[in-house]
Amino acid sequence: MVSFDTPGGAKFYKADLHIHTPGSHDYDDKDAAPDDLVAEFENKNLDLVAVTDHNTGEYFEQLQEAAEGSSVTVLPGVEITTGQSGEHQIHMTAVFPPEEADALSPFLHDIGIRGDPEHAIAEDTIPKICDKTRDYGGLPILAHIDVEAGADFELTDRNNPTRQKVFDPERVAALEVVAEETADEFEDFAHIRSSDAHSLADIGSRYTFIKMDSPTFEGLRTAFADPESRLSLTSEPTTHPSVDGLLSHNGFLQDRHLQLNKNLNCLIGGKGTGKSTVIEQIRYALDIDPRSDDIEDDYNALIENTLRPDGIVEVLVTATNSDQYRIRREYGEEPEIERIPNTEDSEPQEVDLTIEQFRTEFFDVEIHSQRELVELARNEIDQLDLLDSYFDINDEIEARESVKQDIRAKNREIADLREEVDSLKAEKERFEALKQQVEVMEQKGVEEYVEGQEEWEQERAALSNVIGDVEALEEEVSSLALADQLSLTEVDDGPNEDLLQSVNETISELQDDIAEHEKELKRIVNEGRGDIEDIREKWNEENEKREKEHESLADEIEEEIGVDIEEFFDKKAELEDLRGVSEDLENKRGRLRDARGEKADLLDDLQAARQNLSQARKEGIEELNAQLGNVRVSLHSQSNRDEYTDWVNHVLEGSGVWTEHKEQITETIDPPELAEIVRNNDTETLCELADVTPTTAENFVTHDDLVEQLTKLELYEIHDRPVIELNDGGWKELNEMSDGQQCTALLSIAMIEREVPLIIDQPEDMLDNKFIFTDVVDILRSIKQDRQVVAATHNANIPIIGDAEQIVVMRSNGRAGFYRDCGSIDDDEIKALAQDILEGGETAFKRRREMYHRVV
Structure with a gap:
């Protein structure tokens, strides 16, 4: 368990805002005490309740006193029987802040x-009651509108002027519905569900999740003003991966554990207060490099300035498996990962993964530094990488990389086979030369002196082959571990535990027996090899006797026929060793042909894998476009030769080949074909395909730096080319847009709905304020429930109209950055700081009020 030094911002609290007590005349459990009600609140996991007895507020004080020290906040309220009606009198509720509880009595009188509350009926109309509720500091709610005594149930004629005055969104704070689907009929209103409990058992039978900093009346008021973001009638939204907190030691940021919210977080503050530092230190902990060199230079400088020499950054995350992990990274070192247990008495567990493996398997994040989107617009490969991060294409990428690995392995095999073929060709030439030399010696009659020599050489070769086979067998036997293939069965407390235990005993005995037999087998093979070695030694002794006899006649033989007998024996022995070389050479040549054919098949597989990847990207883009409005994406498969051309240009430096000719070659010839041309020194084909001179072709195919990198050339990617367009009075591609339009298009893509947290530094940079207000904020509001967003910003529309759950106000004394305050706009101090610090803060709050026609 981890504790934080800052509050976590707004979150969903469970509320029941229509609860009766023994103070109502029709309450079932008349003997229930206030403590009984509070116990039931806690039993139903309620955080906020409103006491709304019929036409009276007298019970609130007892219940508030009973709730002190509990986890429940109790608000004063009342259910009002109004004078307006259909078949029955229409009911409404009014909820007030605790400090206004004493105003309930004069309000009711007013x-x-x-x-008598049981028979009392309000004299004022519902619109007037709503106005007076607000005058007294409360929130007017039309109660259970879709059942008896509810406004919609009783006033069925939608053209009825009375009904139209009752359902006034500028007066009514919220509608209480019994059936969830009723809410769909009243889009202009905030909606809640409440139990209308008249007994202990009914408490919490219907409820609403309300997003607030804490369960307070002010939080409720803010939620009613922005119901789309802050009210949920169904269930508490599911969790998703998130960055939960940041702690920095010995660096620029103060040594406090910052808590982040699972929804929208906004870092605000003046220049130099540490907003970008928070974002880049998260990036550093997770070891995610910026995409462009310029951004990377700025990032490295910031990390050095804020962490060097011995700074440490810790980031707490919730992963896709819902487990919590801490990533700790000291300046200049690799990140360390540990899993945080759910209980306080357990120690963190070290995770034996690299940070890259951890990001792949458990947790990843999308980070954009300041100005990074502008840089991204200039590089199509970076754009493709960004798009790939949105698609489920891991299988296709792994398939492509697997084929590449197979090709690399096949190239190594082919290189080895070529060496073996070259070696065997040399041995065959040697065999033919020896054969001729031995034939000359034999023609001189040497065989008369060394009768049976050929048979002796055959015996020598046979013994060598046998010993080689036995040594290979001995090596194979020594590596046996058959017993390891058996494993014991886990025995739980099942119905046949004794039988399963018997299986384990049998397996243990079997493992022991196998190990014993393996040991005996090794002994037998070793003993056999020794016996054969002894036999060869005896053979060597006999052969030495024979050779000594021949050596004693050596001078006589050389004098009579002119043959050096020792030379004859050496050549004869070498000839016998090489006797099978022709067959070996043909076999190797056949294997080389097969390997080249297999490689050709692999290259076809690689092309197919690339096409499959392109198709998967196109399918992902189709789904992506369905989420985009004024932005669309398309893909030109394997058409981006820029990186391929740049690489060839770089490798061919100093080759004497002009740049325009290198570009001609890469524009017309794909990497695998070009590698084969260079490998075969095929200048003729190069001239024909690329329309270059023989001199250019010769310089190209013989350039050492290129020849040494043929496998890399062969596998070089011709990338898919993404085309991103923005509809601004017509569709325009990125290269036709202004910087602001480019950022608009890329930001629209970055903010699509997905699980991966989005962390972005000043998304408003280069954008006009109208687009931020009309598009960016809408997108943020729509994705933040299911995707965490952390944004450093100086634009008031993002945290205020975007309704950020956590606003982190930062300040600096020039030497260090501090988290001054944290919370949402429920908090009056946060609201005041946001208006003071952010550009257009006061205007943003005014816009917010205009958008919802409600008091904030």
């Missing part, structure tokens, strides 16, 4: 509720 609207005409007097005398």
